[in-house]
Amino acid sequence: MHSPDELRALVEERLDALELWRDLHGQAQSVRYSLEVGGKRIRPVICLATAEAAGAEPDAALPAACALELIHTFSLVHDDLPALDADEERRGHPSTWKQFGEAVGILAGDALHAEAFRLAASYPTTEISRELAEATLGMIGGQWLDITGGGDEVTLHRLKTGRLFAASVGLALWVADVAASEQGPWRAFGEELGLLFQIVDDILDGDGYVLTHGADEARGLADEAADRARAELGEVAADTSVLREIVDGLAVRTA
Amino acid sequence: MHSPDELRALVEERLDALELWRDLHGQAQSVRYSLEVGGKRIRPVICLATAEAAGAEPDAALPAACALELIHTFSLVHDDLPALDADEERRGHPSTWKQFGEAVGILAGDALHAEAFRLAASYPTTEISRELAEATLGMIGGQWLDITGGGDEVTLHRLKTGRLFAASVGLALWVADVAASEQGPWRAFGEELGLLFQIVDDILDGDGYVLTHGADEARGLADEAADRARAELGEVAADTSVLREIVDGLAVRTA
Numbered sequence: 183m184h185s186p187d188e189l190r191a192l193v194e195e196r197l198d199a200l201e202l203w204r205d206l207h208g209q210a211q212s213v214r215y216s217l218e219v220g221g222k223r224i225r226p227v228i229c230l231a232t233a234e235a236a237g238a239e240p241d242a243a244l245p246a247a248c249a250l251e252l253i254h255t256f257s258l259v260h261d262d263l264p265a266l267d268a269d270e271e272r273r274g275h276p277s278t279w280k281q282f283g284e285a286v287g288i289l290a291g292d293a294l295h296a297e298a299f300r301l302a303a304s305y306p307t308t309e310i311s312r313e314l315a316e317a318t319l320g321m322i323g324g325q326w327l328d329i330t331g332g333g334d335e336v337t338l339h340r341l342k343t344g345r346l347f348a349a350s351v352g353l354a355l356w357v358a359d360v361a362a363s364e365q366g367p368w369r370a371f372g373e374e375l376g377l378l379f380q381i382v383d384d385i386l387d388g389d390g391y392v393l394t395h396g397a398d399e400a401r402g403l404a405d406e407a408a409d410r411a412r413a414e415l416g417e418v419a420a421d422t423s424v425l426r427e428i429v430d431g432l433a434v435r436t437a
Numbered sequence: 438m439h440s441p442d443e444l445r446a447l448v449e450e451r452l453d454a455l456e457l458w459r460d461l462h463g464q465a466q467s468v469r470y471s472l473e474v475g476g477k478r479i480r481p482v483i484c485l486a487t488a489e490a491a492g493a494e495p496d497a498a499l500p501a502a503c504a505l506e507l508i509h510t511f512s513l514v515h516d517d518l519p520a521l522d523a524d525e526e527r528r529g530h531p532s533t534w535k536q537f538g539e540a541v542g543i544l545a546g547d548a549l550h551a552e553a554f555r556l557a558a559s560y561p562t563t564e565i566s567r568e569l570a571e572a573t574l575g576m577i578g579g580q581w582l583d584i585t586g587g588g589d590e591v592t593l594h595r596l597k598t599g600r601l602f603a604a605s606v607g608l609a610l611w612v613a614d615v616a617a618s619e620q621g622p623w624r625a626f627g628e629e630l631g632l633l634f635q636i637v638d639d640i641l642d643g644d645g646y647v648l649t650h651g652a653d654e655a656r657g658l659a660d661e662a663a664d665r666a667r668a669e670l671g672e673v674a675a676d677t678s679v680l681r682e683i684v685d686g687l688a689v690r691t692a
Contacts, residue, residue: 205575205596207582260547265539284520285584288543292515292550293577299554300570303563311566315555320460322548327462329540341460 183424184240186431189230193223196244197251202297212282212290213297216259217252219275224432225250228350228375231424232368236358246310246353249301253318254346256294257325263287266329302353309356313349320345335394339380340373347376367417371425374411378404378432386436408433438679439495441686444485448478451499452506457552467537467545468552471514472507474530479687480505483605483630486679487623491613501565501608504556508573509601511549512580518542521584557608564611568604575600590649594635595628602631622672626680629666633659633687641691663688 184192197217202210226247233243262269262277263284270280279287295318302311324342327333351372355365381404384390391400411429415422439447452472457465481502488498517524517532518539525535534542550573557566579597582588606627610620636659639645646655666684670677 203571203574203578205571205578205600207578207596208585208587209578209581256547260543263543265543286581288515288518288520289577289580289584292511292546293574295547295550296570296573296577299557299566300574302554303566303570305563308558308560308563308566311554311558311563315551315558316458316460318551319458319548319555322544322551323458323460323462323464325544326464326541329544330463332463341462345460 183234183421184230186227186231186424186428189227189234189240189424190223192230192240192244193226193247193251196248197223200248200297202293203300206293209286209289209293212278212286213293215281216255216278216290216294219273219278221251221255221273223251224379225254225346225350228347228372228425228428229354231428232351232354232372233358235418235420235422235425236355236360236368237420238354238358243354243357245301245304246314246357247350249298249310249314250346250350250353252294252298252301253314253321256291256298257321257346259287259291259294261325266325305357307356310353313352313356317345317349317352335390339377339390343380343383344373344376347379348372351375367414371411371414371418374407374414375429375432378407378411378429381407382432382435404433438489438676439485441482441486441679441683444482444489444495444679445478447485447495447499448481448502448506451503452478455503455552457548458555461548464541464544464548467533467541468548470536471510471533471545471549474528474533476506476510476528478506479634480509480601480605483602483627483680483683484609486683487606487609487627488613490673490675490677490680491610491615491623492675493609493613498609498612500556500559501569501612502605504553504565504569505601505605505608507549507553507556508569508576511546511553512576512601514542514546514549516580521580560612562611565608568607568611572600572604572607590645594632594645598635598638599628599631602634603627606630622669626666626669626673629662629669630684630687633662633666633684636662637687637690659688 229247230240230243234240259278261267263279269277278290302314320341324338327338351368355368381391384392385400408429484502485495485498489495514533516522518534524532533545557569575596579593582593606623610623636646639647640655663684
């Protein structure tokens, strides 16, 4: 089994070597820039760790893992646009639109989006494309709830953050050929993982769950989500030690 | 065989009945609006006519045909944004961003994009998703050339307009299970069709090919593309009468 850090290194290596579609021409530059600004690569690491726990080689899950990171990056690139969050910086660098202009920034998100589905279509089964599309639509629905102020907090986060976390587990299950009838506890684990990530994110940023529940109660909710995630892993007949390590890391992360 | 008008009616009916993914929530409204503003549905009609000529039922090609129209619509919705063409109107109605605001307009394009890949993933073969992704990336590369002023005219149009026309034929070939070894003349036909559409578009708008070649020469180039398209159809052992009708219609269209 590979450690989370080893899996992260595999993701970085594959993202660096990603062959973007030739017809993108100069648009490829902004796509690479958006990917290179980095991040923790949490979603692809979860995907690889799940695939390995479920019996697949991490290599087999790398295209799916990268597709998830591309969708996540596309959402950040569009979220940063002046019409949405108007963020001029992302992880200490100019955001994509700030670096390349707004028009190229919009197209960069579109290109990341389409490249993700090109990666997903490299598998023999369409289940991976289908689940990625559904998760992307859920994420967009969550963004809509966020900018329009509709919906309750749980629904908003389950969609905006949660769908892509759940798909990080789900895509790995298809890669590892886990029968649909046996996916239940894995998928429940993925849902808890997304919730855990979101609550801890809010604790670190002092918003969301902290504003509605207070800091102490938010911490309690995060711990409960982590416990439920561990309990779901207990239902799986596989070596899930690396996934447990990821849960533990997400629960105590400080950045 | 169905006439182009009958095929167009099938497309309109399916688009009207399209079940958008439930998690889109209120974002679905802007997606529907963007699709209902209409258009000639040329790409999906070409897809259905090609599928039928190649031996498939139009019904079987409808998801692919709608996916093409959704990708085309997503590109229009993003093209209309203030940072790109800043168009406040589309076909006599407020453009999507003008109607719903810029943030929802960006998300509407994103949602159309993801819905297209959800439709593509409804087929058992991933070839359809793969070709749609490649065509979308080519289209985005063409948009980049357009806004940055790079590249020659032929490359720009082959990408920005041509890739989706070519894919309208290509997706139908996968739906109709045409072996890759027999796709040659069909695909050459699709390339000519895209070129024909673009040149006639420029003649109608008085730009592009008209500016670089003059009106008479542009007309000549359009007629040559139409002739080559008909010649490619002659290489196909199938009833391509409806596709010929489409070529004739594109060559003489006035809107």
